[in-house]
Amino acid sequence: MLKIGPYEVESRLLLGTGKFENLDLQAAAVEASGTEILTFALRRVNLERPEPDALAHVDRSKHRLLPNTAGAKTAEEAVRLARLARASKLSDMVKVEVIGDDETLLPDPVGTLEATRQLVDEGFIVLPYTSDDPVLAQRLEEAGAHAVMPGASPIGSGQGILNPLHLKLIICRAKVPVIVDAGIGSPADAAAAMELGADGVLLNTAVSGAKDPVGMARAMNWAVKAGHLAYQSGRVPKKETASASSPTAGLLD
Numbered sequence: 001m002l003k004i005g006p007y008e009v010e011s012r013l014l015l016g017t018g019k020f021e022n023l024d025l026q027a028a029a030v031e032a033s034g035t036e037i038l039t040f041a042l043r044r045v046n047l048e049r050p051e052p053d054a055l056a057h058v059d060r061s062k063h064r065l066l067p068n069t070a071g072a073k074t075a076e077e078a079v080r081l082a083r084l085a086r087a088s089k090l091s092d093m094v095k096v097e098v099i100g101d102d103e104t105l106l107p108d109p110v111g112t113l114e115a116t117r118q119l120v121d122e123g124f125i126v127l128p129y130t131s132d133d134p135v136l137a138q139r140l141e142e143a144g145a146h147a148v149m150p151g152a153s154p155i156g157s158g159q160g161i162l163n164p165l166h167l168k169l170i171i172c173r174a175k176v177p178v179i180v181d182a183g184i185g186s187p188a189d190a191a192a193a194m195e196l197g198a199d200g201v202l203l204n205t206a207v208s209g210a211k212d213p214v215g216m217a218r219a220m221n222w223a224v225k226a227g228h229l230a231y232q233s234g235r236v237p238k239k240e241t242a243s244a245s246s247p248t249a250g251l252l253d
C-alpha cells in the first residue's frame, strides 16, 4: 500500500488528466491505468461547481482527487488555489506546483518551500512537485510535506530520468513517500523509477500523448507494478567480470 498522510491506496501510479483528445478517451485511459489518484490543474476547473468538468466522465467513486496548483508562479498564488479547492470540497490533499521558469517549467524552490510550509500549517495534505535536488527534498520534508515529488525531467519532455543518482539519494534519505513526477516518457522509465525504490510515479503526457493512450495506460500500470516488485525482490549486483550461468563446479564426472 502507498500511504500519503492519512490516505492509503494500492496503485502506485498517479495519473494526470490533462491533454487527452476527449473525455471518453481520458476515462478509458484512467480505467486501464488502474490508478486511484488523479491529478488535475485547479485552473482548469470551475470551482463554483462541486464536480470538476475536466473529470466529468471519470468514475469519481473509485478515485481520490489530487488537485494541483499548476500555473502558480508564487507561493501566494499556490496557497490561494489550494484554499479554493478545499473550500469547494474538492480535496484537502494538494500537489503544490510553483513554477519558476516558463521555458523549462522547473519549480521555484523558494516559492515551493514557502507554499508547502503555509499549507502544512493550514492542515492540508501536501505533495510538493520539486526538482531532483536532494537538499531541497529534505527541506520540504522538514517543512512537513506528506510526500515529495521530484521531477525525472522537465514536464512534458518525455526524457525519462536524467539524474538517477539524485533521485536515489532523495529516495534513500526520505522518510515520507517519494513519487517521481514529470518527464516519464515510457513504461521503461516508470519501471526504472520504481526499481530505484520510488514509492510511486506520477505521469500524464506519456499516456495522453501516446498513439493509443489506453494501451499505454495499461502498460504503465504493469510497468509500475513490475518495477516495484523488482525493487522488493532485489536485483543482482552489477559486476565487471563474467560468471557462468551454469557453473560446473561440484558436478559429478
Ligand SMILES: CC(=O)[C@@H](O)[C@H](O)COP(=O)(O)O
Pocket: 015, 016, 017, 018, 039, 040, 068, 070, 154, 155, 156, 157, 158, 181, 182, 183, 184, 202, 203, 204, 205, 206
Ligand atoms: C499533470 C501534472 O501534474 C503534470 O504537471 C505532471 O508533472 C506530469 O508531467 P508529465 O506530463 O511530464 O508526465
